[in-house]
Amino acid sequence: MLRSSQPLTGPNRRRCREDETLLGTILDEGERAFIIDTRSAQAAKQARMTGGGTEPKSSYPQWRRLHRPLERGRPLQESFAKLVEACSDPSLSMDRWLGRLESSRWLSHVKAALSTACLAAQCMDREEGKVLVHGAEGTDTTLLVTALAQVILDPSCRTLAGFQGLLEREWIQAGHPFHLRCAHSAYSHARLKQEAPLFLLFLDCVWQLSRQFPFSLEFGEQLLLSLFDNAYASAYGTFLCNNEKERSLCKVKESTHSLWAWLNRPEEQQKLLNPLYSHNALVIWPSVEPQSIQLWQGLFLRWVRPSQHLDEAWAEIQRLVEEN
Known part of the structure; x- marks a missing residue:
C-alpha cells in the first residue's frame, strides 16, 4: 500500500515521468493496481483548475482509479459539533434525539470511512493488487484510509505496541496537521476553517x-479515549505542531515528554489492555451495515452517563481472566 498527495497535472494535464516510472516499477508486467481517490470525480476534476488533478489513464494504464469521496474540513467539523450538541442535551425526547443524531451525519462519516478502508484492504487481500491512496494534500482522509486498512489487514497493528507504531508512522510522521485540525473542541464557538476531526473519526472507526471484534485488539477503549484527549489538550509533545519540520524547528522532542513513554509505563499499560484479547492472525472484515454502526457512547456520552458500573464490570472481567 502506498499513499501520496494528488498529482499536479493542472489544467494542461501535465505529465510527470518520474511519477509514472515510480508507479510502474512496483508492478509486474500485466499486473493490475488500484488508485483510491478520497475525493469525488467532480472534485478531482475541479482540482485541475488550481494545479491539482488525477492520474491520466493513458499514462497509468495498469492502474484503475476508484473514487470514494470522504468529507473533510468544515462539513466534518460541523457534523462533530452537531453530534456533541445533541449528546449534551438530556432533555431531548426519543424522536428528537434520533432526529438530531441522524441530522449530524456523524455515523454516516464513520460508515464511509470504514467502507473505503475495507475497499483498500479488499484490493490488497482478495485482488492481490497494489493500492495507492490519495486525496488532495495526502495528510487527512488519505491517512484515515491507509491507517484503518492496516488495522483491518495486519494483526500486528492490533497490538498495543503495533498500534502506537501505526499512529507514529501514519499520522504523526506522515504530517497530519494536528495543530490546525484539533485547534478547538466541538464545544468552542470558534469555527476555524482548518479544523476537522479526522483523527477522532479514525479513533471512532x-x-x-x-466492538465488532472484541477479542482481536490488544488494547481497549481507554487507550482511544486517552488519544482523543491528548490530541486536543495534552501535557505531552506527541501531537504538537503540524508536521515533522515544525516539530524539529520547535525542538519538541528535546523540550517535551512523549505520550508513549507515559502510556507504556506498566501501571498505565494495565489500564489500557483488553483482558479478552486473543491473537487473531486473520483479516477482520467489519460490517458497515447501518445496523452495525453504533454511537461511541464511551466518548460522546461520557459526561452525561456515569461509567462507574461499566468500569466495575471490566475490572471484574480482568480479575476473572487473571485468575484463570
Missing part, C-alpha cells in the same frame, strides 16, 4: 472494530 477503530472503536467500531473493537
Whole structure:
C-alpha cells in the first residue's frame, strides 16, 4: 500500500515521468493496481483548475482509479459539533434525539470511512493488487484510509505496541496537521476553517472494530479515549505542531515528554489492555451495515452517563481472566 498527495497535472494535464516510472516499477508486467481517490470525480476534476488533478489513464494504464469521496474540513467539523450538541442535551425526547443524531451525519462519516478502508484492504487481500491512496494534500482522509486498512489487514497493528507504531508512522510522521485540525473542541464557538476531526473519526472507526471484534485488539477503549484527549489538550509533545519540520524547528522532542513513554509505563499499560484479547492472525472484515454502526457512547456520552458500573464490570472481567 502506498499513499501520496494528488498529482499536479493542472489544467494542461501535465505529465510527470518520474511519477509514472515510480508507479510502474512496483508492478509486474500485466499486473493490475488500484488508485483510491478520497475525493469525488467532480472534485478531482475541479482540482485541475488550481494545479491539482488525477492520474491520466493513458499514462497509468495498469492502474484503475476508484473514487470514494470522504468529507473533510468544515462539513466534518460541523457534523462533530452537531453530534456533541445533541449528546449534551438530556432533555431531548426519543424522536428528537434520533432526529438530531441522524441530522449530524456523524455515523454516516464513520460508515464511509470504514467502507473505503475495507475497499483498500479488499484490493490488497482478495485482488492481490497494489493500492495507492490519495486525496488532495495526502495528510487527512488519505491517512484515515491507509491507517484503518492496516488495522483491518495486519494483526500486528492490533497490538498495543503495533498500534502506537501505526499512529507514529501514519499520522504523526506522515504530517497530519494536528495543530490546525484539533485547534478547538466541538464545544468552542470558534469555527476555524482548518479544523476537522479526522483523527477522532479514525479513533471512532477503530472503536467500531473493537466492538465488532472484541477479542482481536490488544488494547481497549481507554487507550482511544486517552488519544482523543491528548490530541486536543495534552501535557505531552506527541501531537504538537503540524508536521515533522515544525516539530524539529520547535525542538519538541528535546523540550517535551512523549505520550508513549507515559502510556507504556506498566501501571498505565494495565489500564489500557483488553483482558479478552486473543491473537487473531486473520483479516477482520467489519460490517458497515447501518445496523452495525453504533454511537461511541464511551466518548460522546461520557459526561452525561456515569461509567462507574461499566468500569466495575471490566475490572471484574480482568480479575476473572487473571485468575484463570
